[in-house]
Amino acid sequence: MKRTMAACLALSWAGASLAQSGLIVSGGLDLAVAHYKGEGGGSRTQLISGGNQNSRLNIRGREDLGGGWYAGFELEAGIAADTGAGLASNTNNQVSGIVPAGSGNVPSLTFNRRSIVGIGGEWGELRLGRDYVPSFWPIYLYDPFRTGVGFGGITILGTTVTNLRASNSIGYFTPGCDAVCKGPFAQLMYALGENGSGSAAPDDGRVAGLRLGYGAPTWEVSIARSKTTSAAVADFTQTSGGGFLETKWARLMLLVGENRTGRPVAPLNNGTRAPFWQLGALVYLPVGYVPVAYTRVTRNDPDSSSASKISFGYVYPLSKRTAVYTTYARIANKNALAIPVNVGADSGPTPEAGRGASGWDVGLRLTF
């Protein structure tokens, strides 16, 4: 090893080739034509990226270290496939840290979806980097849509930058666990906001989270909570839980949870609490399947505001890797709420408060 110290960092393409051991490049692209209406807010037709599956490019690898130990990494860049642009990451889990600076929903490329190194063994896995917060997984795994027009999470997600992921995180997973886990499992995350001790809010951007669950061959249950110390919205606590049951004719899903902040947060404008629940299913047909969901969110400030969303679609597989799909969703807002059907750069127009919104898409998704 000694004589290779200098060479191991050498950058020369004039030298010998590195082995590409363990490197995997994969990804998925999904584009759909979507049409949205928001009552009192007009209509909008768009080409949207990720109507059924988020568009992304993934590079990962894994090395066997012997004795049951392994090391690995994963880099995943979100792609706004309708434009070829990327999606934003964040340096400090604070609103000030959005990367690229000043970018909205469609900036240039970053590995915003995941940037991790890890080491694991029979004891589980330790990870460093940017990763999903624990409370994201139930919201994702127990939603039949997961993204796009039908996604129930749009009524659930607040506006903090740590809804989905946190940078600067240290994570622990029980053995063999990532998104999908078997047997009893746990995920812990602690992410650093990285403010100095002398700053006005030293803990701003700190995230602490826990997910606990049990994964069986035909069902799974889990519960999770992530708390972000945030100067912008006071502390933000996302709680989620639920499960699925696989049957011959359908995967049935239940999701319950609550977003809690110390100050009003758009789009819910929830003073303190916004509990939600969702019933969903993937109904298997002889060819393809039908995702369907009913989602309901309420909030306690102003009292009796609520929104209910009905979503259904059809996914027709052209192969194991490719499918065409269509989705329809309608949201009914009550009192102060004004939630559109989709979120982000590909959202529909915002309806007037207390009024409805609807949308449909037709798209093509593929994985590679």
Next chain:
Amino acid sequence: MKRTMAACLALSWAGASLAQSGLIVSGGLDLAVAHYKGEGGGSRTQLISGGNQNSRLNIRGREDLGGGWYAGFELEAGIAADTGAGLASNTNNQVSGIVPAGSGNVPSLTFNRRSIVGIGGEWGELRLGRDYVPSFWPIYLYDPFRTGVGFGGITILGTTVTNLRASNSIGYFTPGCDAVCKGPFAQLMYALGENGSGSAAPDDGRVAGLRLGYGAPTWEVSIARSKTTSAAVADFTQTSGGGFLETKWARLMLLVGENRTGRPVAPLNNGTRAPFWQLGALVYLPVGYVPVAYTRVTRNDPDSSSASKISFGYVYPLSKRTAVYTTYARIANKNALAIPVNVGADSGPTPEAGRGASGWDVGLRLTF
């Protein structure tokens, strides 16, 4: 398929490896030393990216779906190889949508050159995403230079963001057709500006285009038009057509067309119309070839303004994938026109109105 629903979106590198079936990574890099003069505007020496071939990184794949059907994708990032930076994309085919926001010609990486998914069969191919507008192809295919100092298109291209490509597009191609097509062929494009129905200009950024042609083994003819509904320059209509004839000693090329806008557009500052034509050839030598072109553009406002460009070069192949080249070009502006020899981040200095400009480069291009 049923039980793999959850797993198909799982991101774990702790799990099994995805097959890399059909994934192709390729690209090209081209760097040249260029020296420019603009009469009354001084001189400039630069390292330019894409003197002979645009620098890019390409990821694509294709899956056979059976029955003559296939699905595929392509992501292509332009690279400013002199700096390692990227090139801009656009979210809405409007000036306001340049990505990254506020970037000039050299921003960070995006898949600005292409970001598409498609599905095809004997009936042709349907595509979604960011792709070349139909009227680009004649301007590109019938120009012996296509980029760099010698590129005739610099006298042709206006300043709208949809000169070359459009985001949010829906495209149709006759079977087996992309840049190069065989037999009678057609390309249709309709791209969405994505403004809401209540916006001041609901159709801003909408692009509609058509290309028709015939490709034979030794010749091709085609004609195309792309119209962008644009609030910034009123509607922008680019018409282009021409063809090539392959002989033993040369590929002969003819290109004609017109840029038409409702308001003045730099660098042509054409009130309404700027017709152009170009005669070009790739003259084959025993080793290598000589690209040569004469390009002329006129405009009707102010009357009798015009520019003529003479370009010639030499490309010496070192292998099928690698070549060295040199180019020289001179442009003569008349009256109000002040067109430099090259465009973008690697342009020469702008001459005074009505005066000439010239430039040369020496470069190395390779593909991988």
Next chain:
Amino acid sequence: MKRTMAACLALSWAGASLAQSGLIVSGGLDLAVAHYKGEGGGSRTQLISGGNQNSRLNIRGREDLGGGWYAGFELEAGIAADTGAGLASNTNNQVSGIVPAGSGNVPSLTFNRRSIVGIGGEWGELRLGRDYVPSFWPIYLYDPFRTGVGFGGITILGTTVTNLRASNSIGYFTPGCDAVCKGPFAQLMYALGENGSGSAAPDDGRVAGLRLGYGAPTWEVSIARSKTTSAAVADFTQTSGGGFLETKWARLMLLVGENRTGRPVAPLNNGTRAPFWQLGALVYLPVGYVPVAYTRVTRNDPDSSSASKISFGYVYPLSKRTAVYTTYARIANKNALAIPVNVGADSGPTPEAGRGASGWDVGLRLTF
């Protein structure tokens, strides 16, 4: 070749597959938990990218042209692995040219670390693009840490954008030479600032550099100088030299040099000159090795300002490609100097002038 002219630029994934001959994708990721203290400046805990080895993604290729000639390329993107974001490049070797515009240390992805094409043979190698300046290599090669908490270069590097790399460069290397060279070797670089002849500072951003050395199986010596013509800090001249000696139990390293500017430059605030020297070693243990270094920098304005840094660590290899490590460093500032332990986005808090700073990290690095 003639009939393939048009096809060679065609972008169609509907066509035949390109061969991936010679393309290599590799890289490295490194993340560590770091804690910093700066006396009078507080403390800070961070997840840092590149505690032991800079995080990066590399794409390169090489083609044999026959007769001993070859062509090749290298694209390398720096990754802020704690966030998945990228690092900045520069268009013109001037402060105005930072890409993405307005970005700090953590922007979106660019091939900031290297973007080169080259051609070589028995006569050496000619390169174009963005590459390391000659005076960087001794500072990197003769430092046992090279990055992170222990890096001696933080007391050395000024703030010009050409400390490490220059865009728009033309380079020459003696045969078989890149970072690590054998026998007598030389590297020349000339990089263009690309300002026009009529600009206020036509030569701003121009870099000229030379490195000379001799590489033996167990030792190496080299000396280098890079001069940047800079309107921002007047001319910036970086001189570096030193060598290493490989023994059974250690690699011993010596580094000496000087940064020289015409005007004050933070963090050294050196009016004109800041000479430095460093003694370092990689001490080989039965398992793993201990990097250790003592670095001292002085400056002549104000007189008798200085800083001394002691760094040591331990690197424990888990395989040839993966290691865990820890580092500790302490810096003592005298008089006007106020240098923190690390630099960039992952720096520790700046101490008060004349006071000390310290830091440690624990991390995981892997290459792929």
